[in-house]
Structure formats: C-alpha cells, structure tokens
Amino acid sequence: MTDQLHSKARITDSHCHLDFPDFNGELDAVIARAHAAGVTRMVTICTKARNEPAVRAIAEAHDSVFYAFGIHPMSVADSPQISLDELLTVAAHPKCVGIGESGLDYHYTAESAAAQQDSLRTHIAAARQTGLPLIIHARAADDDMARILTEEYGKGAYSCVMHCFSSGPDLARAALDLGFYLSMSGIATFPKSQDLRAIFAAAPLDRILVETDAPYLAPKPFRGKRNEPAYAIHTAEVGAEIFGLSLPDFAAATQANFDRLFTKAADYRRAAA
Template sequence: MLVDSHCHLDFPDFAEELDAVLDAARASGVIAFQTISTRLSTYERVRAVAEAHDDVWCSVGIHPHEAGPEGPVAAETLIGLAAPDARVIGIGETGLDYYYGKSPREDQIRTFEAHCEAARATGLPVIIHTRDADDDTIDVLTRQMGKGAFPGLIHCFTGTDRLADAALEMGMSISISGIITFRNAEELRQTVKRVPLDRLLVETDAPYLAPVPKRGKRNEPAFVAHTAAFLAGLKEVTADELGTVTTDNFYRLFSKAIRPAATGATGA
C-alpha cells in the first residue's frame, strides 16, 4: 500500500498510455496519486486527469521555473481555484530553484510568497520545490509562518540538514524521491536517516528521476515501490511498515483527499 504523492500525469510522456501506466501502478500497490500543477496556463489539463480517475488528486500552482513566464500571481487566484474544488488537495508546486535559474529570483520569491499565503488561507499544504536555495527558502517560510502557520511539504528533498531541521521545526513534512537510491546520494541518505518516520512521504516526480533499478528509463508511478523499499531499508523497517506509515502521513497531511475505505489507517 503506497501513495505516489507527487507525479506529473498530464505531461506528454504519458499521453498515449496513461490508463496503462495507472493500472501498472495499482498492480504494484499504489492506491492514490497526486498529479502536480506547474503552470496555471495548463492547470485545466492537470485538473482533467484528476477528474477522470477517482484515485488521482491534484494541486494548483506555478513551478519556480515558470514564475517568470507565467507572470505575477495573486494568492486570491490560487485560493479561488483550490478552495471550492474537491479534486484540489495542495498548493503548488512552488518554491525556489537557483540551480537552473530559469526565472528571475525576485519572481520566484514573489510567487512562492503568494502560494504560502494561499496555503494559509485554504489550509491546504504548500508543495515546495527547492534547489540550491536553502537559505532563501528558509527565509521565506520563516517570514510567512510569522504571519500564521500553514501546512507544507518539501518535495523531492535533496537539501541540507539545516533545511530538513528548519522544515521539521515548522511542522512540515519531507517527501523522498528516487534520488535516495542513486549511488552519489550518500549525504542525502544520512540526512533522511534523521527525519522521523511520521514526517516522511514517498513520490516519483514522474516522468523524472526513475529510481534504481529503473534509472535511465521514463519514471512512472509504479516505480515508487522501489523508492519505498530502499527507504524502508534505510529506516530499518519492513516495506509494509514503510508503506503504511507513508500512506497514513499522506492522508493526514493532504486531508482533503478521501481515503479508500478498504485501506483505512492502521494507527501506525
């Protein structure tokens, strides 16, 4: 029993075989999916995937790469899209990416702030992408939390101990992708060992970042099982235990998502 908490099912990579991809994931034990918005200009495509499948939920937001091209966004716009829509369970993905620098930093920060404001107003978790921007990510979150707490998740975590500690101190959760399985990810593994189990989620970020032993292939939600199995070994729990706790964590954090009755929480 697993949830792929972050994937991009609307991307062209899956256009010709989305039903088969979802069926393969379900056969691997994936009971739910969150397909993530990266641009408001393509949000309706994201929303349509969630509407078509009872076990697929979605978010609404602007990726930091798109902060410049998409232009300024008001928190009220995000709130208006998310609050009344039963399929929207998260705000984002948003955040800061200084590695590629595809959008000006000031645009990224402004957009990130708007998403935090929307998360506070709606109570929906903000889904944060951060790369080579730990200091500014912490600064934005600290400033925004000072205006009132809101739930959140650092997705595809690859940051430092300092970022992990700051996020946990703010009550946020951390999501682990296939990067944890990569040979050169030992520093990340040591950081993740320190994260409490009750704050961990798993994801694919499909179609990107396929885990070992699928590295180099198009990633897809079924492969979250490989990431989860590796993470279970790292945390010294069984795969079933890891699946149960990360699934419980998903539904606790993304509380707007409706959990299938047959897979109710076990109290883990």
C-alpha cells in the same frame, strides 16, 4: 519474499506529472500499472496556470488521482504573477488537494529570484487560507528558502511538504522544526546519495512521504528511464531500509503521513467509501 512484501505494500505517490507528454496515449495503462504495484493514490501536479484544465481533467477521470495547483518557480518569469484569488478559486475544486508546486530554483533561473520569492509568498498565503499543504520545490536556494518559510510561518501557521527533498541538512532541519514533511524520491536510491539518506534517517518517520516526480528521476533499477507512479515502491524499499522497517510497515507509515498532511484527499476517499 520480495514479491510477497511488494504484494502487501500499499503506498501513495505524493507527487507526479501525469499531464506531461511523456505519458501521451498510455495514461490509462500507466495508472493501471500503478494500481497493480500497490499505489493506491497519486497526486498529479500542475506547474503552469494554463495547464490546470488538463491536470484537473486527469484527476476527474480517475478515482485514485488527485491534483495540486501552482506555478513552478522556473515558470514564474514566463507568465504573469498568479494572484491569491486565482489560487483560492482552483483550490475549491473537490479533488484539488495541495498548493504548488511553488518554491525557489536558483540553479536554472536565478535571474528571476525576486519574482520567485513573490510568487512563493502568494502560494504560502493560499496554503494558509485554504488549509491545503504547500508543495515546495527547492534547488540551490537553501538559505532563502529556510528564511522565507520561517518568516511566513511567523505570520500564521500552514502545512508544507518539501517535494523531492535533495537539499542540505540545514534546510531539512528548518523544515522539520516548522512541522513540515520531507518527500523521498528516486534520488534517495542512487548509490552516491549517502548524505541524502542520512538526512532522511535523522528525520522522524511520521514526517516522511514518498513520490516519483514522474516522468523524472526514476529509482533504481530503472534509473535513466522514464519514471512512472508504479516505481514508487522501489523508493519505498530504500526508505524501509533507512528506517529499519519491513516494506509494508514503511509504506503504511507513509500512507498515514499522507492522510495527516493531505487531509482533503483522505476525507474525499472516506466520503466515497
């Protein structure tokens, strides 16, 4: 029965890193395995400005792959602050469908907190101006993250997904209250993630996405191994359990959510159909 449910499920991996060296020499096979597992689309994420050409090339070479452009908060201290104009220029590409990932990481790079906050506000401005969703990385910075997202929303609406959400319930509520989305990664499948699963269970189904964050955070039963987009279906299995749905129904709901948030990707596929 599980194999039959898998065969009916169609899902989008809303966040992965296909340009990372972990996939060197086998990217075509990785994408083929994703398709075989029911993954219809992937969004590969740029984390450094100098990597944008390589990330863009992957999206251009594969019909099912889109990309997002931004500067990861852990990279902010190592590179010049990106400008709004730079973000807007890249965002005009037909397959660039999101802004980020941006955000705050005080766990590893608290010393650059001020620069991270400046960068985040620039990314928010780009999301607001382009209408593309902001993709947020948040670690050990819940209070500042909720404050900045809320402050900036007061200056003008924008859309957003909290990528690989693993923060606390207060940040989840702040994001949901702003109309934002929470993305479920392999962390939600780990045995000790009961509190995180409870946060997802309390969220509206129509605000949930699924991702791998590949090559990181492989879900059960692949924990500890290199992650890849095909494994998104295993995170979706846990999501279906959380919401009391069949796997195909949960996957379909997250597909609809992706289309609603990543409208440029949805429009691209419809135009190509």
